Amino acid sequence: MSRTILITGAARRVGRAIALGLVQPGDQVAVHYHTSAAEAAAVVDELQAAGAESASFGADLTAAADVEALAAGVNDCFGQLDVVVATAAVFRRTPWTAVSEDDWDFHMDANLKATFLLVRAVAPRMNEGGVIVTFGDWAGERAYTDYLPYCVSKAGVIALSKALAQELAPRVRVNCVCPGTILPPPDATEDGLKRIAEMTPLKRIGSPDDAVAAVKFFVEGSDFTSGSVLHIDGGRAIVNNSRA
16 A cells, blocks of 8 residues: 655655665655755655655755645645654754853754654644654663753653654654664764774664664554654663763
8 A cells, every 4th residue: 555755854864764665666755855955866766766656855844934835745746644754853962061052952943843843734734544753862861971952852852752642643643763873973983883882782883774674663563652762772771871
């Protein structure tokens, strides 16, 4: 059975992996991007080659008018939504002694406010039985040093997801994926990655395939999950360690 799917941040990294890994032939897929138009177009080409109907949509998810236009545009193009996956996020190091108001707003707007604005816009345009998957972070429950605004913003996403699951039930299910290190930043060093792996109970770093599997579980694996939080972090959330 074909589905209409919107994936935010789908032009790059984990969002791209989810778009390519979740979609089945016959699906209709809206690929959201902010500034990565060329990369989004390439994802659309890959999805179409795999048998899905696809188009890209640009929007600043921190701006309510942009988000409303995105939801309306996807609705006009493909009809009512079945699945929304909100992967778009920002992440930057902010030592406590140097945290600025801009650092706070940067993370809260892009990670927490944007998720709220997106769900507010798409929920009325979703079919009954629809699924929303948000992206938190294990650090939203076990904060680590030097990333305070990021950790707080992701804690907010976790709480928001649980509240939305209450508000949108029973028509739409809302669940949250909380990744650990599954796709290191481009500037990650080999020593840094080894250190992270050593602090992880499973002694390794994950992959985007782990995020794809988590999203598939919430979308396809069970229709009796809502308000759930799934960690894909190799066990890092249970370690008594506050370092990233």
